[in-house]
Every structure is written in structure tokens, then in C-alpha cells.
Amino acid sequence: MKTKTLPLALAAVLLGTGAAAAKDTINVGICVSWPGYAMLEVAKEKALLPGYDLNITNFEDPLGGHAALAAGQIDVYGCTADYVPVSVEAGLNEVNVAYLNPSYGVDHVILAAGVEPGDLKGKKVAAPQAYIGQLLMGLWLDRQGIAPGDVTWVNLNADEAVGPMLSGDLAAAYMYEPWISKVLAAAPGAKSVVNTTDPEMLKTGIFMDSLYMNKDFIATKRDAALAVLKAEWDARGYWHDHVAEVNALMADYLQWPLDDINAVIGTDGKSLDGGIYVFDFDESARTCGVLAGEPPFGLPNGSMPGSVALTNDWWIKLGLMETKIDPAAGIDCSLMGDLVAQGYRQSFGAN
Incomplete structure (x- = not known):
């Protein structure tokens, strides 16, 4: 029995080692140092994404990060939503999968x-x-x-x-x-x-942080795409429940003074007048139109295409784009819809 057990035990150790070595890596980018893009670092630090490693790069260059995403050098990218119509016109291999944080008086x-x-x-x-x-x-x-x-x-x-x-x-x-x-x-x-606390500005939905993904990443590694998207919301829930801890973590990661982190993302676990408003999953899913109910700030359910169309109109007025694009071509809410179908829900207010 002992001579048979030893190889089995050794095999178990080797299999465990192999499993650890085979853990998939998801490459994530953020366009600039900003608390609204730091939640996946929270997910990484708090082990909220079992089975995957997160490799996170701060580009400090929004256009450079979009180029890396479109080329497949990164899989996931946090940046502002205003780029969606530009990416469609340019035929880039990326889509916006979720709205994250409206500006709530920053701008x-x-x-x-x-x-x-x-x-x-x-x-x-x-x-x-x-x-x-x-x-x-x-x-x-x-x-x-x-x-x-x-x-x-x-x-x-x-x-x-x-x-x-x-x-x-x-x-x-x-x-x-x-x-x-x-x-x-x-x-x-x-x-x-x-x-951007002006009600008319808020209800446009265009002053928004967003999460983008490479289209091939979604198509070929959909389980990973769903897992990292879920981790984004799990990290937000963790932040809500442990604000002081997470704000300190963000300050260390972004190399910001803690007071500056608090002045942007707040200390009550939801929003800050003069900073950003942190969407929970349910609010974001409603802007996608995959969950019943109205988002905040007068945004209609399923408002993302309308916000992209308005942005497109203004880029044309400002001479930065020439053509009207199909807003749906720059949006993929199917991942949010899958999480809804799986029963994922998250709703939180200020502590």
C-alpha cells in the first residue's frame, strides 16, 4: 500500500503544481491614474478572481491604451466612454461592455x-x-x-x-x-x-468611465471575460464594505495622496459631490438594458446607445469625426446580460 500511495501523493503534488502554473493571465490596462479605474487592482489584491492572474498596466496615455487593446496586447481596458464612436469609425477590435462611474462634479x-x-x-x-x-x-x-x-x-x-x-x-x-x-x-x-452634477449633463450619460474589452478576448475566452467583469463588481462591493482600507490601497497603487483619493471617490462607499458616483452592478446593468428598472440621474433603461450617439453627434460638430456610426457596433452588453441570467445582483447606497 505504501509503495502505491507514494506515487499517488507525488502525482497529486505535481498536478497541483501544474494547475498553479497553468493559471490563465488576463491583461488589463487603465488609461490614466484614476480611482475609477482601480477596482481590478482591488480584485487582484483581495483575491477576488480565483483561477486567474491579473496583469495590470497603467498606460497614462488613453490613445496608446486603446491601440494596445485593439491589437490584443491587453484584454480589458478602463477609460472614458467618449472614445466609443471613434473606435467604431476606426474599425477597432474593441467594445464597451459596461458603464462604471459617471462624473459627479469633477469636471x-x-x-x-x-x-x-x-x-x-x-x-x-x-x-x-x-x-x-x-x-x-x-x-x-x-x-x-x-x-x-x-x-x-x-x-x-x-x-x-x-x-x-x-x-x-x-x-x-x-x-x-x-x-x-x-x-x-x-x-x-x-x-x-x-x-457634471448639472442634471442636464448627468442625463446625457456621456461623462462616464467605462470598461472596454477586446472582441477576440470575449469570443475566445468568454469564461475569463465573465470572470473579470464579475470581479470588477465584486471589488466595488468590497470597497463599499471596507472604504478606508480600499482607499488606502488605491492611494498606494496610484501613488496619490490619500486625501486626493478621498476627494475623488469619497468615503461613504457610494459617491462624492465634486467627485465620481460609483455605479453598482444593477445600475450599470440597467444602462445596458439587461435588467429591469431605471438607472439614476434620469438615464433611461438601455441608455448606452443613446449616449454613444450623442457623443458621436458632438464629435462631428467639433470636427473630430465625419460620419454617423451605429452605436450598437461599439457596445456589447451580452456579458452583463449573462451575469444577470446567472442571478448576479448588486445594489448599494452610501454607508
Whole structure:
């Protein structure tokens, strides 16, 4: 018996070793350092994805990350939803599989001191080209009766716009903290005229963090795609239940001061006015149209295609796209639908 048991025991050890060595790796990218994209790092650190290893790369380059995703160098990618129509027009091998976090006051339009909305025609306004800041500026200008061609666009990020705002070279600029506070403190009379807590902006659904996947990854490794998508929501549930722990983990991972993490994602396990609103699974599934019920902020059930179409319209108005695309070509809600069919549910509010 002993001579037979030893080989069996050894075989068990070897099989266990082989199983560990054969664990599949899912390659994940995030486009920039941002708490809204850090949940899969939480899943990795807290072992919420059994059977898989997560290899996570911070690109600090949204377009470079999309190129890597389309080429199959990464499988999953966290970035803003505004790229969906661009990816469809370019025929990229990627789709948006879920909405993650609406901007909830992070993004602002700031008017320079002494400038009123009616003064803007013919003036310079700053926003980073092909980014949500340009969409926010465009939508707000439209509300004032000002067409994109009525102003001179300057391609600047928030930090780059501070000097020109203070010198009077810019009449308005897209900004977020800490640059908003710097401008308002240094230029009495400067003011924020709109931000993404505005109900009309929220219900567009276009100021959104999203999760993208490579189409071939979904087609050939659907079990892995479902597992990593579920891990995204499991990590959100863990964050909700252990906010201080996870915010500290994010600060370490992103190399941000903890106060800055708290100022973006909040400390109540749901949202922060001036930061982001963290969707739970049920809210995201409703924007996909795979779960009954209405999403928050006036978004209709199944609102993702409408948000993509509106973004497409604005990229055309702003001269960044030429064609109307089929929004459905850039969206795949079937994975969210599979999780719903499997009985997965998650709904949480502020602690």
C-alpha cells in the first residue's frame, strides 16, 4: 500500500503544481491614474478572481491604451466612454461592455474674471481635444446659443490653462481640481458656470468611465471575460464594505495622496459631490438594458446607445469625426446580460 500511495501523493503534488502554473493571465490596462479605474487592482489584491492572474498596466496615455487593446496586447481596458464612436469609425477590435462611474462634479467650465457667457463669441476657450472636457464645453456653449465655430478652441488640459486664464488670454476653460481652486483664488471674479452634477449633463450619460474589452478576448475566452467583469463588481462591493482600507490601497497603487483619493471617490462607499458616483452592478446593468428598472440621474433603461450617439453627434460638430456610426457596433452588453441570467445582483447606497 505504501509503495502505491507514494506515487499517488507525488502525482497529486505535481498536478497541483501544474494547475498553479497553468493559471490563465488576463491583461488589463487603465488609461490614466484614476480611482475609477482601480477596482481590478482591488480584485487582484483581495483575491477576488480565483483561477486567474491579473496583469495590470497603467498606460497614462488613453490613445496608446486603446491601440494596445485593439491589437490584443491587453484584454480589458478602463477609460472614458467618449472614445466609443471613434473606435467604431476606426474599425477597432474593441467594445464597451459596461458603464462604471459617471462624473459627479469633477469636471467644470470656468469663466475668466470679468467675462459673462454673452461675451464669449470670438473669444478663446480651452479644453483638451477629443476628451470629455471638450464635450462639456461644447454642450454648455450650445446652451448659451454659441456654436462651436463661434469661439476659438485652444487644446489645453486643466493644468496648462491656469496661466492663460490668469493672464486674460482665455475667456473660459475646462478644469478640475486642484486647478479650479487655484484659478478662483488667484482671480477674484472668475467663476464655475457648470459642472457634471448639472442634471442636464448627468442625463446625457456621456461623462462616464467605462470598461472596454477586446472582441477576440470575449469570443475566445468568454469564461475569463465573465470572470473579470464579475470581479470588477465584486471589488466595488468590497470597497463599499471596507472604504478606508480600499482607499488606502488605491492611494498606494496610484501613488496619490490619500486625501486626493478621498476627494475623488469619497468615503461613504457610494459617491462624492465634486467627485465620481460609483455605479453598482444593477445600475450599470440597467444602462445596458439587461435588467429591469431605471438607472439614476434620469438615464433611461438601455441608455448606452443613446449616449454613444450623442457623443458621436458632438464629435462631428467639433470636427473630430465625419460620419454617423451605429452605436450598437461599439457596445456589447451580452456579458452583463449573462451575469444577470446567472442571478448576479448588486445594489448599494452610501454607508
